[in-house]
Amino acid sequence: xxxxxxxxxxxxxxxxxxxxxxxxxxxxxxxxxxxxxxxxxxxxxxxxxxxxxxxxxxxxxxxxxxxxxxxxxxxxxxxxxxxxxxxxxxxxxxxxxxxxxxxxxxxxxxxxxxxxxxxxxxxxxxxxxxxxxxxxxxxxxxxxxxxxxxxxxxxxxxxxxxxxxxxxxxxxxxxxx
Amino acid sequence: xxxxxxxxxxxxxxxxxxxxxxxxxxxxxxxxxxxxxxxxxxxxxxxxxxxxxxxxxxxxxxxxxxxxxxxxxxxxxxxxxxxxxxxxxxxxxxxxxxxxxxxxxxxxxxxxxxxxxxxxxxxxxxxxxxxxxxxxxxxxxxxxxxxxxxxxxxxxxxxxxxxxxxxxxxxxxxxxxxxxxxxxxxxxxxxxxxxxxxxxxxxxxxxxxxxxxxxxxxxxxxxxxxxxxxxxxxxxxxxxxxxxxxxxxxxxxxxxxxxxxxxxxxxxxxxxxxxxxxxxxxxxxxxxxxxxxxxxxxxxxxxxxxxxxxxxxxxxxxxxxxxxxxxxxxxxxxxxxxxxxxxxxxxxxxxxxxxxxxxxxxxxxxxxxxxxxxxxxxxxxxxxxxxxxxxxxxxxxx
Numbered sequence: 001x002x003x004x005x006x007x008x009x010x011x012x013x014x015x016x017x018x019x020x021x022x023x024x025x026x027x028x029x030x031x032x033x034x035x036x037x038x039x040x041x042x043x044x045x046x047x048x049x050x051x052x053x054x055x056x057x058x059x060x061x062x063x064x065x066x067x068x069x070x071x072x073x074x075x076x077x078x079x080x081x082x083x084x085x086x087x088x089x090x091x092x093x094x095x096x097x098x099x100x101x102x103x104x105x106x107x108x109x110x111x112x113x114x115x116x117x118x119x120x121x122x123x124x125x126x127x128x129x130x131x132x133x134x135x136x137x138x139x140x141x142x143x144x145x146x147x148x149x150x151x152x153x154x155x156x157x158x159x160x161x162x163x164x165x166x167x168x169x170x171x172x173x174x175x176x177x
Numbered sequence: 178x179x180x181x182x183x184x185x186x187x188x189x190x191x192x193x194x195x196x197x198x199x200x201x202x203x204x205x206x207x208x209x210x211x212x213x214x215x216x217x218x219x220x221x222x223x224x225x226x227x228x229x230x231x232x233x234x235x236x237x238x239x240x241x242x243x244x245x246x247x248x249x250x251x252x253x254x255x256x257x258x259x260x261x262x263x264x265x266x267x268x269x270x271x272x273x274x275x276x277x278x279x280x281x282x283x284x285x286x287x288x289x290x291x292x293x294x295x296x297x298x299x300x301x302x303x304x305x306x307x308x309x310x311x312x313x314x315x316x317x318x319x320x321x322x323x324x325x326x327x328x329x330x331x332x333x334x335x336x337x338x339x340x341x342x343x344x345x346x347x348x349x350x351x352x353x354x355x356x357x358x359x360x361x362x363x364x365x366x367x368x369x370x371x372x373x374x375x376x377x378x379x380x381x382x383x384x385x386x387x388x389x390x391x392x393x394x395x396x397x398x399x400x401x402x403x404x405x406x407x408x409x410x411x412x413x414x415x416x417x418x419x420x421x422x423x424x425x426x427x428x429x430x431x432x433x434x435x436x437x438x439x440x441x442x443x444x445x446x447x448x449x450x451x452x453x454x455x456x457x458x459x460x461x462x463x464x465x466x467x468x469x470x471x472x473x474x475x476x477x478x479x480x481x482x483x484x485x486x487x488x489x490x491x492x493x494x495x496x497x498x499x500x501x502x503x504x505x506x507x508x509x510x511x512x513x514x515x516x517x518x519x520x521x522x523x524x525x526x527x528x529x530x531x532x533x534x535x536x537x538x539x540x541x542x543x544x545x546x547x548x549x550x551x552x553x554x555x556x557x558x559x560x561x562x563x564x565x566x567x568x569x570x571x572x573x574x575x
Contacts, residue, residue: 006216009230010357012209016231017238019201024243025251026194028180029258029573031202033286034306041310058317065572074573077192081199082286083293088200089207090294098295101214115298118281119288119305120312122274126285127313128324129270131260133284134202136267138232139573140260142239144345146329146337147262151271155284156220158275163221166279170218 005093020142029074030139034126036079038062042070075135106169114169129154178472179252180571203290212291214282214298221279223367226360233353244346245391250402253469258573262337264327281305331570402467405501409463409494416490418497422511423483425520426538429545431481432456432552438479442471444486444495445514456556458485466498475504482506488513521545 006012020031042062046053053059066073090096102111126132129151131140137155140148182191209231210216219225246252278284283291283302291299313320329337335345408414431439432455441458443450450460465471475482482499486492489512496509510517524546526539 006210006227007205007208009209009227010234012205013231013234014238016202016205016209016235017242019198019205020235020239021242021246023194023198024239024257025179025181025246026186027182027191027198027573028256028571030239031198031286032573033284033289034310037285037303037306038310038314041307041314044307045311045314056315056317057321058314072192074191074195077195078199078202079289081196081201082203082206082289083199084196085200085203085205086207086212086290086293087203089204090212093208095207095212095294098297100297102298103215111298112301114280115282115301116305116308118277118279118283119302119307120309121277121305122281122283122285122302123277123306123309124313125270125273125277125309126306127270127310128266128273128320130263130266132274132286133232134286135573136260136271138236138239141236141349142243143254143257143259144240144243144333144335144342145260145262146332146334147264147267148260149334150262150264150267151274154268154271155274155278158272159221159278160275161272162276163218163279167222169280170215170282171222 016138017142020139024139024142027074030135030142031078032075032131032135032139033079033082034123034132035075035135036073037123038127039066039070039073039076046070103170110169114166178250178469179246180256182571184473202286203293206287206290207294211287212294212296212299214291214296217284217287218279218282223363226364229360230357233356237350237353240346240349244342250467253467255468256570258571259331259333260573262329262332263325264329266324266326269323277309402464405498406463408501409498412490415494415497418493418500420493420496420500421508423481423508424511425517426541426545428483428485428510428517429521429549430541433545433548436481438481440474440477440480440482442474442482442484442495442499444484444491449487453553454556454560455485456552461495463495463498466495466502471499475499475502475507480506481508483508483510485510485514485517487515489516521549 024030042053042059045059053063062070087096100108100111102108122132126135129136129147131137131148131151133152133155136145136148137152141152182188182194186194206212210227211231216225216227220228243252243254243257247254274284281288281302283299285303285306288299288302288306292303317324333342335342338345340348428441439457441455443454443458443460444463445460447460450458454460459474461471482504484492484496484499484507486495489509492513493509496507500507512520521542524539524542526543531539
């Protein structure tokens, strides 16, 4: 079991901060995640229904801000890196395995529904707030952006407010985790 | 001076940087344990505060690094992407994400890490996030009002709060450390067993001491910008500083000669500059000298950088600043722009007999007073037709 131990959180945080700092120093921008999903969605819709993207304002505004192929985007490359980096980490620490993770007493179909709904809410919320935990909260904190810090407080505050109602999804008996 | 994109690192190479940054990002997140929702939601039920530790340590480290780099003039904050603030969308979007966090157990970045090591629940989460974005995109007109309401611009938190940057950084760091201590206590309680909290090893103490020393010196030494500007306010200091001069005649000659090595840095007001500007001149204010625009212009090799202003002393303070910042080939227009006007632009042949040694000069000035206005006019036309290149803030965010 020793090889699946996680890194000391403070050390991991320090390294995370350095990665973010170097990224800001080199590129002038922070890290992100949800933006890559947005690019992928825009690219998909453009391919599937090209006429459709011409009509809707969202795609038009996106096209104005990001000319060219939506997949030729900084965040898309960055997220490709995240997949590689996480895979390497999993390989080194012997954590590569196809699993469906759930808590002992939670029901599988609820977990599936929860993951799907959670993803949808996160995707939607990240669009509205112009960034997710990475792009708005973490990178926003690094540059002391007011909006980023408000979003951060809202994400974690919101999670604490709603946590009680979804406890059955995660908590069962003490000691299960 | 950072950011290195797009000058040092081109836009294409930037994609490679993105890939590498992503690899490091993904690696650290996975190593920290962000690839399992059990660890992530632990934060909200009080049994595992790893997320808070990693997240806050990372944010504070990066923030302090950014402040330090900017403090020592290594990073131009005017170019760094500061997430714009739209109050209501930030709050509502954040709350929705919070709800998504406790139902889904991941956030977008962590779900990708988890999916990369084979978590099927994370893959479902990613599928969900595609749906969420699609709903937003399709229904955009419905949300646009909220999305764009209360736009505060690229504002930073210490400006919003009306406190100094240092105080804000200190408070945030303090809150982080207090949270580490407090959550370790909660964790012990919830889990009923002692978790390793802080323990003061020699390495930690050494590093902390070093950080405190750097922090204190940074606090005590004023900002590089601040103390340099303070020096410049002292006229004696500026006057005694040795800067090579260029007189109005030579400047006029070089302009007429279309000398490609000449660069004029114009420190007059924007209004003066707009109404009359010399060819090869760029407008700057003293404060702009610290920015990347000025850096780019002045670091070009083998150029003669002539500083001009209405009076020589103002021009000289700019020149002094430039040489203090480490730029070379800095000159100042003798007598300021006023002299240039008098000697060249509005030159009138003095009445009476002319000394023989002045005759050539006067003939040149008479000639120049006719040619210069034409050059100025041509330059103005060229400028208004050509596009103005301006360094823009990097476009970032999600």
